[in-house]
Amino acid sequence: MVQSSIKENYIISGFFVFFLVHATTVGVSTICSQIFVYKTAGHDAWISILFMGVYLHFIVWMMYKMLNNPAKDVIELHQMIFGKILGSAISLLMIGYFFMSALSAVRAYIDVLQVWIFPTVSTWELCLIFLCIIYYIVSGGFRVLTGIAFFAVLASSLLFILTYIPMKYGNLHYLFPIWNHSTSDLLKSTLAASNLYMGFESLFIFFPFIRSTDKHAKWAHFGVLFTSLQYAFISISTLMYFSQGLLEQTLYPILVVTKIIQFPFAERIEFLFILGWFIVSLPSLCLSFWSCTRILKRILNVKPGISLPLILLPFFFALLQFSDRIKIDALSKFVAKLGACFLFGYIPVIFILFFIRSKILRFFQSTR
Template sequence: MQNSVKENYLVSGFFVFFLIFATQSGIGGLSSSNEVFTYSGQDAWISVIFMGLCLHLIIWMIYRMLGNPAKDIIDLHQMIFGRFLGNTFSLLMIGYFFVSALYVFRTYIGIVQVWIFPSIRTWELAVLFICLIYYLVSGGFRVLTGLAFFSTVTGFLLIPLIYFPIKLGNLNYLMPVWNHSVPEMLKASKVSYGIFIGFEALLVYFPFIKSVEKQAKWAHLGMLTNTIQFVIITISTLLYYSQGLLKNTLYPLLGITKIIEFEFVERIEFIFIFCWLILFFPSLCISIWSCTRILKRVMHLNPRTSLVMILSIFFIVVVQFNDKLKVDALGKFTINIGIYFVFAYIPLLFILYLIRSKRKAKLNAV
């Protein structure tokens, strides 16, 4: 099976690092971190490490299944399940990417409404951001790769800000280490998936990477860098907040930014929130692009036509989540289906792929 993507649409394998990093630098770091602390307390950083290590195994499975030659999840579905059933499973994946994008999008709008513009309506922000999404996604995958690069650079520029909570932190808040049971740690790891969500789009844009079979190291490096980043952020948050205060803080990371002061700017949290716009947009745009790509591959729909259709439905659905309880329910639902998709469905595909490959090898040997 040959790579059907034209040469001028491909990107260097080095950019997989930025794509993995940027699609995980989304809104989960702001919205789901306090739930991780609820289950594992001062041991939350261990749960984040465990989740990051497990995702390296998933990336290895993806590269093993989709490499030699490069193909995407649509090709893999057709190879394992046949054309009709395989296309059905591929179309179901549109729902997964759509919900993931919806979760990131609506959570960020909620943060802007709480911290910056309390009186602005959801539909007003939604219209503004959807126009920007259309502009970026219609530019194609190479444009989104460039966006991921700038998002990664922005993420690295924000990392030094953790110096302030570490400077004012209390080391005793991290003690005692491993004071929670294994079930509690696993629950915290499950919730922490909201921080890592987004890398699954690798299943769709895999054929767009040059010599992708030889570039697995960049995907693992992106995952490792993100894991280290999230662990450092988690530890800095634990150092700054007491356990009682932490469990009742809605956005712990944003709360920390309020203590940062410079002579030339006072409200650094406003700048931080708008910088986070650059961080979460690659995850959002690549998820929407994945929906259009699957529709093009399965139903041969023009990407611009399907993009307008998807964003129209996206707007209608977004405005229905008009209170925090609905947004929280959406977040929990997204994390749950993400866990099942990544840690149940992808390993199942991997097992079926190995069985089919062995059968094919035996037939060829006869």
């Protein structure tokens, strides 16, 4: 059993699953990816976001069914279903998934920084700063990542409160008529909304690090619920502020909305919003790299102190290849499709295979 091999001082309370799940599902995609949801469902986009949130509860339920009793990670799950060699190979492929997810998120955030705040700073300089911070946090271990997730949830809650202010200047009629789009459009928008929730997949890796795994499932569901309600709220705020035609032409609608917010002590609130979102995005990014190092340690017995620099170095050079808007958009669309395949394809399929295997084992045990 994986959990028995983990030292007690690395294991966290089940309560912190709420912060880990919420922090990993709220990231850079909140700023950059909501426009794809709006393009398909228009003013009904908030419905699609709630649909995706409901579906995610089923995904979390599947994950707990597979990983619980006894507590294990996805590496052991793969080996149980496919055998040691094929299972390990599939687990190694997940490194590519986490790598691409982090690559898309970091490049998208750097693009936001360059467009809104630092237009003269080169990509490699911002990337180097990012990777130094990520290396420092990931090197601290899983408990440090949990602490960062805790503060990220507090920061995201404060930032989301700011989106209430534009609602006072919004037009409620922009939300009507409700459910005016076809079921096909809503389903396409729900598929696009899956990119907003990417990041929670690291639960597959850090599951054994949680104490009393049979009791903390509710905290994971609370984390998904909190994320879904926040996304729905911010979508409604944005949809009330923009007409449909203007919204389709706006690249970062949530940042444009925050531009109207002014306080006596600060005017450019969008700058604070963007910089504050760096704290919000850190847990998802750091857990992606930590998951890569954890997989390498479990399969190839490579220590994180060695594997982390070996992952960050090619990451740095790979990020520099996406130098213009066309390449950045292509990367975002590719990762969005990858995440949709993971949510709607991989997890349900692996759950069905796990269910079949469990039934076969019970049948043979009952006939002995």
